[in-house]
Amino acid sequence: MDDLVGIAEIAKMFDVSSAAVTNWRSRSEDFPKPVAILKSGPVFQAEHVKKWYRRRNKMAATVISSINLKGGVAKTTTTVGLAQALSGVFNKRVLVIDLDPQTNATTMLIGEEKWFALNQEGYTLATLFEDAIDDSSNFNLLKTLQKSVGNVNEVKSVDLLPSSLNLIDLQDRLITMPAGKYQTRNPVNILRRGIKDIVDDYDYVLIDCPPNLGYITLNGLRISDGYIIPTIPDVMSTYGIPQIVTRVAEFSGEIEDEIIPIGIVATKVRGQAAIHTRTMNKMHNDAGKPMGGSKLLYPLVFDAYFSESAQIAEAAEYQEYSTLRQKWGYQGQYNSLVEFTEEFMRLTEGV
Numbered sequence: 520m521d522d523l524v525g526i527a528e529i530a531k532m533f534d535v536s537s538a539a540v541t542n543w544r545s546r547s548e549d550f551p552k553p554v555a556i557l558k559s560g561p562v563f564q565a566e567h568v569k570k571w572y573r574r575r576n577k578m579a580a581t582v583i584s585s586i587n588l589k590g591g592v593a594k595t596t597t598t599v600g601l602a603q604a605l606s607g608v609f610n611k612r613v614l615v616i617d618l619d620p621q622t623n624a625t626t627m628l629i630g631e632e633k634w635f636a637l638n639q640e641g642y643t644l645a646t647l648f649e650d651a652i653d654d655s656s657n658f659n660l661l662k663t664l665q666k667s668v669g670n671v672n673e674v675k676s677v678d679l680l681p682s683s684l685n686l687i688d689l690q691d692r693l694i695t696m697p698a699g700k701y702q703t704r705n706p707v708n709i710l711r712r713g714i715k716d717i718v719d720d721y722d723y724v725l726i727d728c729p730p731n732l733g734y735i736t737l738n739g740l741r742i743s744d745g746y747i748i749p750t751i752p753d754v755m756s757t758y759g760i761p762q763i764v765t766r767v768a769e770f771s772g773e774i775e776d777e778i779i780p781i782g783i784v785a786t787k788v789r790g791q792a793a794i795h796t797r798t799m800n801k802m803h804n805d806a807g808k809p810m811g812g813s814k815l816l817y818p819l820v821f822d823a824y825f826s827e828s829a830q831i832a833e834a835a836e837y838q839e840y841s842t843l844r845q846k847w848g849y850q851g852q853y854n855s856l857v858e859f860t861e862e863f864m865r866l867t868e869g870v
C-alpha cells in the first residue's frame with residue numbers, strides 16, 4: 520500500500536514547520552491534491568508530495584559547480600575547502616563530484632593509494648561515462664561513492680564520487696555516443712541519470728569541473744543550480760570570465776533550466792601585488808553591471824577571499840589533521856574559509 524501522510528508528517532519529512540507546508544499548499548497550484556480529507560485533516564500520497572518537493576527544488580540538494588577555464592587558480596582547493604567547512608563547521612551533508620581528469624579533488628580527499636585501487640577496479644566516474652558510450656552497465660554507484668572522506672577528524676559528512684585520468688579520452692568519445700533506441704540519450708545527461716538516486720541525500724553537492732566547457736563540464740552544469748568562479752585576481756586568470764558567463768547562460772537556455780552565476784571568489788591573493796589590488800577593484804566595480812556588448816551581467820564578487828599562503832598549499836597533501844583550523848592555518852586562512860563558506864550559504868539559499 521502507498522504511504523499516506525498528513526500535513527504534520529509532510530512537515531517532518533522535509534524538516535519544516537506545518538505552517539510552511541500549509542503555505543506551499545496555498546501558494547503552489549501544482550501541490551498534490553489530497554487523496555482524502557479525514558477528520559484530522561487532508562492526507563496525501565507521500566510519493567506525490569516527495570516528487571513535488573524534488574521538482575520544486577529541482578533536486579533537494581543545492582548543486583554548485585566550480586569553474587574556471589584556467590588551471591592553477593585554486594578551483595580544487597576552494598571546492599574541497601568549502602566542502603570540508605560546510606561539513607565540519609556547519610554540519611551539512613556534502614557530496615563532492617570530481618569531474619576533473621586531473622583527479623586533484625579525489626587525491627586530496629582519499630589519497631593516491633586509495634584512488635589507485637578504485638581506479639583499477641573501475642570504481643570512478645569514468646565508468647559511468649564509458650557505459651554511456653559503450654552501451655554497457657558496469658558503473659556501480661554504491662561502490663564508487665566514497666563515504667566520509669577527508670583527513671580531518673572534525674569533518675564527518677563529506678562523500679566523494681572520484682574521478683579518473685581516463686575522463687580525458689572519454690570527453691572526446693562522448694561526441695559519438697549512441698542516442699539509444701528512442702533517441703533519448705544525451706551526452707550531457709549522463710551524470711544526471713547516473714546519480715539521481717543519491718543527490719537528495721545531501722544538502723550540498725559541489726562539482727569540481729575541468730578547466731574547459733566540454734561535455735564533461737556540461738554534465739556537471741546540467742545538474743547545477745549555480746556555479747562559482749574561483750580566480751587569481753590577475754589579467755590572465757580573469758580574462759575568460761565573461762566567456763564562461765555567456766556560454767553557461769546559452770547552455771542554461773538550451774536546457775531550459777536556470778544555472779545561476781553565484782559569484783567570483785579571489786584566490787591566492789597577494790596584498791603587495793599592485794595587479795592583484797587593481798584586478799580586485801575592477802572586479803568589484805564591474806560586478807552586477809552589463810558585460811561589454813552583452814545583456815548579461817558581470818557576476819558578483821565574494822567579499823571573502825583567500826590570500827596566498829604556504830599553509831593552504833600544503834593542505835593539499837593527504838595527511839591527518841584533527842581540526843580544519845589546524846589544516847588551514849592560524850594566520851587568518853581558516854577565518855577566510857569560514858567567512859567564504861558563510862557567504863556561500865547565504866548566496867546559494869533558495870537557488
Ligand SMILES: Nc1ncnc2c1ncn2[C@@H]1O[C@H](COP(=O)(O)OP(=O)(O)O)[C@@H](O)[C@H]1O
Nearest residue numbers: 590591592593594595596787826827828831832
Ligand atoms: N591560497 C593559496 N595560497 C597558496 N597556494 C595555493 C592557494 N590556494 C591554492 N594553492 C595552490 O595552488 C595550486 C593550484 O591550486 P588548485 O586548487 O589545484 O587549482 P586548480 O584546481 O584551479 O587547478 C596548488 O598547488 C594549490 O596547493
Ligand SMILES: [Mg+2]
Nearest residue numbers: 594595619623
Ligand atoms: Mg583542480
